[in-house]
Each structure stands twice: as structure tokens, then as C-alpha cells.
Amino acid sequence: MDHLQLSLIPVAMATPAIAVRPHARLHHHHQQLVGPSRLCAPPGNGWNHLSRIRIAPVFPCVQFHSYSCSHQLVAYATSASQDQTALESTSVELAFAVGATMTPHPDKVQKGGEDAYFVSNYGGGVLGIADGVGGWAEQNVDPALYSKELMAHAEAAVSSEEMEFNAQMLLAKAHAATNSIGAATAIVALLERNGVLHVASVGDCGIRILRQGRVVFASQPQQHYFDCPYQFSSEQSGQSAADAMVFKAELKEGDSIVMGSDGLFDNVYDRDVETTLSVFGGSDEESAIRSAKALAALASKNSRDPAYESPYSKEAIQQ
Numbered sequence: 001m002d003h004l005q006l007s008l009i010p011v012a013m014a015t016p017a018i019a020v021r022p023h024a025r026l027h028h029h030h031q032q033l034v035g036p037s038r039l040c041a042p043p044g045n046g047w048n049h050l051s052r053i054r055i056a057p058v059f060p061c062v063q064f065h066s067y068s069c070s071h072q073l074v075a076y077a078t079s080a081s082q083d084q085t086a087l088e089s090t091s092v093e094l095a096f097a098v099g100a101t102m103t104p105h106p107d108k109v110q111k112g113g114e115d116a117y118f119v120s121n122y123g124g125g126v127l128g129i130a131d132g133v134g135g136w137a138e139q140n141v142d143p144a145l146y147s148k149e150l151m152a153h154a155e156a157a158v159s160s161e162e163m164e165f166n167a168q169m170l171l172a173k174a175h176a177a178t179n180s181i182g183a184a185t186a187i188v189a190l191l192e193r194n195g196v197l198h199v200a201s202v203g204d205c206g207i208r209i210l211r212q213g214r215v216v217f218a219s220q221p222q223q224h225y226f227d228c229p230y231q232f233s234s235e236q237s238g239q240s241a242a243d244a245m246v247f248k249a250e251l252k253e254g255d256s257i258v259m260g261s262d263g264l265f266d267n268v269y270d271r272d273v274e275t276t277l278s279v280f281g282g283s284d285e286e287s288a289i290r291s292a293k294a295l296a297a298l299a300s301k302n303s304r305d306p307a308y309e310s311p312y313s314k315e316a317i318q319q
Contacts, residue, residue, distance in 0.1 A: 019291035093193035096125030099289030124191035133183040146182030167200035172241035183233035266312035
């Protein structure tokens with residue numbers, strides 16, 4: 001994470017922002033028990049797992065679902081509904097449409113910044129962000145190494161049989177496997193196809209949940225004191241997943257979530273998140289990409305404006 005100077009004006013920032021909107025997958029159950037996976041799944045055991053670790057993007061990065069059958073299912077629903085005896089029930093499964101981007105500080109563009117994130121379509125979708133602690137650079141340690149390795153291990157552990165959408169366990173496994181020197185704050189979110197979102201966070205990476213265009217949940221940073229967040233670390237003085245903020249939320253089709261490092265939420269108010277998503281709203285990946293890019297650009301712009309009273313500067317004044 002990039003430390004801010006005492007003038008209260010952010011001069012260094014890295015902003016991974018993920019704007020996500022769940023969209024529905026309609027599953028129709030036939031009397032002959034021809035399950036939905038037979039209708040739309042690719043070869044193999046149902047929805048295939050495809051994920052990419054994004055460790056150094058300086059341009060918009062996109063993670064599309066590896067397979068989509070929404071149109072086929074809609075067509076099937078139309079035809080099946082004409083024969084009432086062929087259709088017993090309809091259920092809805094949610095999956096994320098994801099857009100992600102990261103804007104490193106200009107001095108850190110060549111190495112892609114000090115943060116990392118991954119996006120996976122396991123289940124309804126899994127998202128993770130880690131914010132490398134920039135102070136390690138003073139000890140000749142690249143702060144990016146720890147955050148990148150942490151997210152790489154989290155991505156690798158997503159599909160473990162014992163995971164079962166346990167966000168706290170995912171952080172614990174990633175932390176235990178990370179051997180790099182350094183520290184990072186982190187947040188992960190896992191969506192079950194029934195719409196239950198599982199979140200675990202250590203430090204000041206954050207998440208916002210929006211319903212009908214309004215922020216209905218905003219996570220609070222975990223801090224020892226102002227500007228000193230909880231963090232995973234190679235040192236014993238760091239925190240563990242046992243210290244994580246953990247919660248569950250039930251998402252509906254049309255809800256949105258925004259995840260980001262402190263570089264996003266230190267410089268962008270929730271009302272601006274609402275406005276941005278209202279402008280770039282939509283239920284597809286392209287809309288999510290535009291939203292993520294716009295939020296990152298806004299945070300970067302605000303951080304360079306000496307006249308802007310940011311959420312960070314307001315909180316600092318109150319200390």
C-alpha cells in the first residue's frame with residue numbers, strides 16, 4: 001500500500017478496482033430429469049473453472065466467464081413454457097460479470113505497481129485483491145512480491161474441496177503458503193450460485209454492495225490506529241486470517257459490488273461510486289469494465305488534486 005504524506009494530499013496511489021454485477025442463469029428442470037448441465041455445460045463436469053492471476057496490469061484487464069449459455073437457456077425456456085407438462089420448476093443461479101483494472105503510481109508503472117488481484121469463475125465467481133505495503137521498499141524489498149504471491153496462492157486454493165466458499169479459510173491457506181518477504185492487506189469475495197456472497201478481509205481493502213443504485217453496505221477498514229491497517233506479513237507481528245473481518249450477504253440479480261484497495265476508497269466517496277455505476281451501469285462484462293476503469297480514473301484524478309477534500313483527508317483531520 002502506498003503511504004500518504006503528512007500534507008494529507010495523496011501523492012502515491014495504486015488502485016485496483018473491481019466492479020461486479022451478478023447476472024442470472026436460468027435453470028429449467030424437465031420432468032424427464034434432463035438436468036440443466038446437460039443442456040448448456042461444456043464437456044466435463046459442469047461449469048468449467050477458468051481463472052487468471054493478474055499481477056501487473058497497466059491497462060484494463062478483463063475476465064470473462066469461460067462459458068455462457070444464457071441465450072440457449074432463454075430459448076429453451078420459451079419453447080418449454082409452451083408445453084406446461086414439460087416444465088416443472090424454474091430456479092435462478094447468479095454469476096458475476098466482472099470488469100477489473102489497476103492504475104499504478106507513475107513511478108511504479110514499469111513493474112506494474114505493488115498490488116495484485118485475481119478473478120476466477122469458480123462457482124458464481126471469486127475475486128481477490130492484495131495491497132502491498134510500500135514501506136518494505138525502504139528495506140530494499142519489492143513490496144509487490146508479497147501481494148502477488150499471496151494472490152497467486154489464493155487463486156490456486158479456490159477450487160480446493162475443503163474450501164466450500166469459506167472466504168476466511170481461503171485467506172488462511174494463501175497466507176500460510178506465502179514465503180516472500182513483505183506484507184499486504186487483502187480481501188476476497190466468493191459468490192455461491194444461489195446468490196450468497198462470502199467475504200473476508202484483513203486491513204483496509206474494501207467492498208461496497210449496491211442495490212438499486214445505492215450503497216447498502218460499506219466495509220470498514222481494520223486499523224491498529226489511523227493509517228496503520230491490519231496486514232498479513234512475513235513477520236510474526238503481522239495479523240492472520242483469524243483476525244479477518246468476515247461476513248455474508250445475499251445478492252440479487254441486478255446488485256453490484258465494488259472492491260478495491262485503500263487507494264480507491266481513500267479518494268472516492270460512496271456517492272461517487274453510485275454516480276459512476278449509474279452512468280456506466282449494465283449487467284454485462286463491458287459495463288463492469290467501463291465502471292472499473294471510470295472508478296480507477298476518478299480515484300487517480302482526485303489523488304492528484306491538491307484542492308480535493310478526500311475521504312482520507314477528512315478522516316485525518318478528525319484524528
